[in-house]
Structures are given as C-alpha cells and as structure tokens.
Amino acid sequence: MHPAFSVIFLTTLIGAGQGLFLALMTVQAYADIGALTLPDGSYFGANSMIALALLVAGLVASFFHLGHPERAWRAAAMWRTSWLSREVIALPVFMFLVFVYGLLHYLGYNPNLFGPDAPPQGELTYLVGLLGVVAAFALFICTGMIYACLKFLQEWNTPLTPINYTLFGIASGFTLATVLAAWMAPELVTFYGGWAIAFTVLVFLTRGASLIRNQRIKHRSTLATAIGVRHAQIQQKAQGAMGGSFNTREYFHGRTAAFLKSVKWIFLVLVFPLPILFLALGLQNGSGILLGLAFATQYLGLIAERWFFFAQARHPQNLYYQTI
Amino acid sequence: MTQLALVIDLNVCVGCHACVTNCKQWNTSGKAGPLVDERPYDKDPTGTFFNRVQTFEVGEFPHTETVHFPKSCLHCEDPPCVPVCPTGASYKREEDGIVLVDYDKCIGCKYCSWACPYGAREIDEKQKVMKKCTLCVDRIYDETLPEAERKPACVLACPTSARLFGDVHDPESEVSVAIREQGGYPLMPEWGTQPSNHYLPRRKTRMKIHEDELVRVDNPLKKEGRLPRVDENESFLEDSASW
Numbered sequence: 259m260h261p262a263f264s265v266i267f268l269t270t271l272i273g274a275g276q277g278l279f280l281a282l283m284t285v286q287a288y289a290d291i292g293a294l295t296l297p298d299g300s301y302f303g304a305n306s307m308i309a310l311a312l313l314v315a316g317l318v319a320s321f322f323h324l325g326h327p328e329r330a331w332r333a334a335a336m337w338r339t340s341w342l343s344r345e346v347i348a349l350p351v352f353m354f355l356v357f358v359y360g361l362l363h364y365l366g367y368n369p370n371l372f373g374p375d376a377p378p379q380g381e382l383t384y385l386v387g388l389l390g391v392v393a394a395f396a397l398f399i400c401t402g403m404i405y406a407c408l409k410f411l412q413e414w415n416t417p418l419t420p421i422n423y424t425l426f427g428i429a430s431g432f433t434l435a436t437v438l439a440a441w442m443a444p445e446l447v448t449f450y451g452g453w454a455i456a457f458t459v460l461v462f463l464t465r466g467a468s469l470i471r472n473q474r475i476k477h478r479s480t481l482a483t484a485i486g487v488r489h490a491q492i493q494q495k496a497q498g499a500m501g502g503s504f505n506t507r508e509y510f511h512g513r514t515a516a517f518l519k520s521v522k523w524i525f526l527v528l529v530f531p532l533p534i535l536f537l538a539l540g541l542q543n544g545s546g547i548l549l550g551l552a553f554a555t556q557y558l559g560l561i562a563e564r565w566f567f568f569a570q571a572r573h574p575q576n577l578y579y580q581t582i
Numbered sequence: 583m584t585q586l587a588l589v590i591d592l593n594v595c596v597g598c599h600a601c602v603t604n605c606k607q608w609n610t611s612g613k614a615g616p617l618v619d620e621r622p623y624d625k626d627p628t629g630t631f632f633n634r635v636q637t638f639e640v641g642e643f644p645h646t647e648t649v650h651f652p653k654s655c656l657h658c659e660d661p662p663c664v665p666v667c668p669t670g671a672s673y674k675r676e677e678d679g680i681v682l683v684d685y686d687k688c689i690g691c692k693y694c695s696w697a698c699p700y701g702a703r704e705i706d707e708k709q710k711v712m713k714k715c716t717l718c719v720d721r722i723y724d725e726t727l728p729e730a731e732r733k734p735a736c737v738l739a740c741p742t743s744a745r746l747f748g749d750v751h752d753p754e755s756e757v758s759v760a761i762r763e764q765g766g767y768p769l770m771p772e773w774g775t776q777p778s779n780h781y782l783p784r785r786k787t788r789m790k791i792h793e794d795e796l797v798r799v800d801n802p803l804k805k806e807g808r809l810p811r812v813d814e815n816e817s818f819l820e821d822s823a824s825w
Contacts, residue, residue, distance in 0.1 A: 499634065
C-alpha cells in the first residue's frame with residue numbers, strides 16, 4: 259500500500275496521546291492503593307492537556323487524508339459495520355474524557371461519589387479516568403481493526419495488528435510521560451521509565467512476531483485466481499492505460515525493495531534498542547536531555563514503523579497492475 | 583430478488599477497448615459530473631475509468647495464448663467495500679443489487695478502495711470522491727430510451743457481443759444460462775465476495791478423429807483407392823429380365 263503521511267501522523271500521535279493518558283491513570287491507580295504519592299493537580303492538568311494536544315494534532319493530520327473534510331461529521335454514521343466509523347466516534351469521546359479528567363484535577367474538584375469515608379477509587383477523577391481508560395483501549399482497538407479487518411490484506415489480517423497498535427501507543431506514551439516527569443514531577447521518573455522500558459520490550463516481541471509472520475506469508479490470490487485462467491505461467495502485457503492511474507498510485511509504495519528493507523532496520527533500531535538505551539542512561543544519571551532523546555528517537559522510529567507497516571502490505575489488486 | 587450483473591465472454595473479447603470508450607463517454611456526460619481526465623494530451627495522462635481492458639499472456643512461447651480481460655466492478659453479492667464505508671455513502675441497492683456510491687455523502691477517505699480486492703474503485707481526483715461502475719444505472723431504467731438500448735453502455739458498444747447483461751438470480755435469464763452452460767466463473771473466489779459478474783472461459787473447438795475413421799469401413803478390399811471398373815461385356819440381371 260502507499261503510505262499516507264496523514265494516516266502515519268494520525269496513528270502515531272494519537273497512540274502517544276493515549277499512552278500518556280494511560281500512564282497518568284497508572285500513577286493515580288498506584289497512588290490510590292498507597293504505592294505512590296499522588297502528584298498535585300496541576301501536574302495531571304498539564305499532562306492531560308499535552309495528551310489532548312497530541313490527540314488534536316492527530317485529528318488535524320487525519321483531515322488531510324480526506325477528500326471532503328467538511329463532510330467528516332458524516333463518518334460517525336456507520337458505526338454498526340465500520341471500524342473507521344467507530345474510531346471517528348471513539349476519538350472525540352476519548353478527547354472529551356481526557357479534557358474533563360485534566361480539568362477536574364487542575365481545579366482540584368475531586369469529591370468521592372460514594373461518601374467521604376469510601377475508598378479513593380470512588381473519587382470523581384478516578385471514575386472519569388477509568389472511563390478514559392476504557393475509551394483509550396477502545397480507540398486502540400478501533401485503530402488497529404481498521405487494518406486488521408481487511409482479510410485480503412494478509413499482512414494486516416492478524417490479531418497482532420491491534421495488539422501492536424496498542425503496545426506501540428502505550429510504550430511511546432510512557433516514554434513521553436518519563437520525559438515530562440523529569441520536567442514536572444522528578445519523583446515519578448523511575449516509575450514511568452521502568453514501565454516505558456518494559457512496554458518497549460513487550461512491543462518488540464509482538465512486532466517481531468508480526469514481522470516473522472509476514473515474512474513467511476503465502477498470498478492466497480495469484481494471477482490465476484485473479485483472471486480465472488488455470489495456468490502456472492501468466493504474464494500481464496497491458497493494464498489498460500499507458501499512463502498511471504489511481505490503482506497504480508494508491509496501492510504501491512513506489513520504492514525499491516532495498517529501500518523497504520532499510521526502513522525496516524531503521525525502525526527496528528530507532529524504536530527499540532536506542533530508546534531503551536537512552537532511557538536506561540537517563541534514569542541512571544537523571545538527565546532530562548537523554549530522556550528527551552529517548553522519546554524523540556522512538557517517535558521518529560514509529561513514523562518509520564508505520565510507513566513500513568503500510569508499504570509492506572501487498573494488496574491483491576496489484577496483480578492487475580504489473581505492466582503498463 | 584434481482585441481481586443485475588455482467589457476464590463477459592473471454593472467448594469472444596478481442597480487446598478492442600470499445601466498452602472502455604463508450605463507458606467513459608456515457609459516464610463522463612451524466613448528471614454526476616465528468617469523470618476526471620488529467621493531462622489527457624500531455625505527459626503522464628491519468629484519469630478515472632469504470633472499466634478497463636487488460637491483456638495477459640498465458641503460457642510460454644511458442645505455446646502462448648493472449649487473453650483480453652475487461653475489468654470493472656463485479657457488484658459482489660457480499661461486497662467488502664460497503665460495510666467499511668464510515669458514512670454510508672457506499673451501498674448495495676436492495677432492488678437490483680447494484681453497488682453504488684452516493685457522491686454527496688462520500689468524504690473521500692479511500693477506505694472502500696482498500697477494502698476491494700479487485701481494485702474496482704477509482705477516486706475522482708477533481709471531485710475528491712470515490713467512483714465506480716454504476717452498471718449505467720442512469721440508463722438501464724430510462725424509459726425515454728428504446729427498450730433495446732436500456733443496457734449498460736459497455737454492453738451496447740461491444741462489437742463481438744462478448745458482454746451480456748441481465749439478472750443472475752433469475753435461472754432462466756440469458757446470463758444465468760450462459761454461466762450455467764458455458765462454465766461461467768467468478769474472480770478471486772477465495773475471498774468469499776461472491777462477485778455477481780461472471781466470466782466465461784476461453785474455449786477451444788477441437789475435432790477428435792480416430793484412426794479407423796480415416797479408412798472406410800465398407801471398403802471391401804480394406805484399402806483406399808478407386809473401386810474396380812465394371813466389365814462392359816459382362817451380363818447383368820437387368821439384361822435378361824428386361825421384359
């Protein structure tokens with residue numbers, strides 16, 4: 259497939275936003291069982307707004323993918339059948355919850371809905387946060403399923419696709435939370451950094467699994483099934499037009515196999531070992547710059563990863579467009 | 583239920599592109615606005631077509647065969663492009679099974695084109711909406727046209743009558759009979775899309791002659807050649823019995 263940068267930025271930016279929010283809720287959950295001291299409301303407020311800013315940036319990027327952005331509101335209509343439609347609903351719902359969560363924390367308005375003596379899990383921010391967690395995971399699943407549900411794009415048609423989207427988002431979100439904590443709440447740096455490394459290792463395993471799976475994939479469609487002639491040797495001689503068409507542009511990455519392979523190794527280095535190294539070093543000597551570098555390389559790597567994700571998928575329609 | 587569709591006879595198609603031309607002409611002059619053509623007389627011309635004729639070579643020289651392959655939307659019974667549309671702009675008509683796009687609802691996200699394994703959908707890069715074969719829905723029901731002309735433009739244009747049009751759910755229709763009796767098949771059956779359009783395969787007419795058929799069975803001498811001449815002086819039954 260042809261990788262569209264609008265979609266690459268959409269998925270990587272909202273993934274990081276969702277991950278950052280989940281990192282905030284993890285801290286609140288730990289604090290509520292007494293394992294951490296809760297930072298003050300302005301910390302949560304500021305971080306929620308940064309998560310929201312990432313989500314807004316992703317939303318803005320997605321509009322560049324549309325031919326008619328002014329009609330985008332219509333996209334919420336077919337949520338019964340379309341994962342894209344579900345994503346279009348889940349994203350604003352999640353953004354709203356992140357906004358409310360941050361605002362409640364910032365204002366310090368946090369009554370316990372089950373009475374003043376109830377456990378802290380009944381607090382308003384906690385409940386809104388839990389709804390946000392549900393929305394964040396729903397959004398991850400929607401984003402992943404948009405690709406995983408297309409059964410003839412065999413590279414995508416696997417449960418690993420939504421799993422990878424989820425874990426990449428969480429890993430980059432926790433890395434970002436580590437950077438922000440170094441700036442705003444130094445006592446949380448080790449906590450976030452540890453989780454960021456753990457999630458990065460975890461997503462290395464799942465993405466590695468999908469890379470191995472895709473390497474040995476056997477495509478079910480062949481030229482024989484595409485034109486229905488039972489013969490092992492079929493060659494295209496003409497595709498019906500001398501110039502290009504939508505079909506020759508939208509479904510090909512337009513690069514060489516060597517370029518594709520180099521992008522794979524670039525993202526494998528930028529997303530996994532380098533950020534882990536920078537995070538480990540940053541945690542050791544408390545250097546915010548190293549932590550920042552960890553997020554920067556990981557995000558850059560994620561852009562390459564998403565590019566590769568699209569470019570690697572081989573659409574069966576390409577069988578009809580092999581020669582001019 | 584009706585399911586209108588095309589049946590394309592690959593044994594008859596000569597790859598002349600008349601269907602492509604007539605399709606483009608009809609659909610670029612309709613109410614939905616032109617089908618875009620960019621740089622038509624320049625370098626890198628491009629444009630949106632509902633129908634394309636492709637050419638494939640089967641086999642290895644000298645045992646090759648050329649297959650001309652017209653390709654358009656197959657109006658699947660279970661179209662994968664329809665449920666993925668977030669706006670409901672893509673839909674399959676209940677009454678005749680035609681898969682259509684509502685150009686006023688389409689947001690141009692291209693997701694439906696990703697979901698079509700055949701690459702039948704092409705975006706109109708000027709109008710920024712997805713377009714596809716409509717089976718000439720603005721023609722086949724037009725009662726101002728003579729009845730014989732209420733067919734898709736491609737069908738009318740085909741000089742070899744390689745394209746048949748009709749209801750594939752009616753077992754007695756011309757298309758159903760053709761599919762049934764001439765081995766009509768769908769494309770990429772592996773994805774379960776159940777295309778309504780079918781293709782009739784290339785067919786060879788071969789005469790099988792057995793060796794004993796080369797020798798006349800009633801040849802009394804068991805060898806080919808002129809029969810022995812009759813002796814003119816010999817007397818026959820007719821000579822004595824001609825009273």
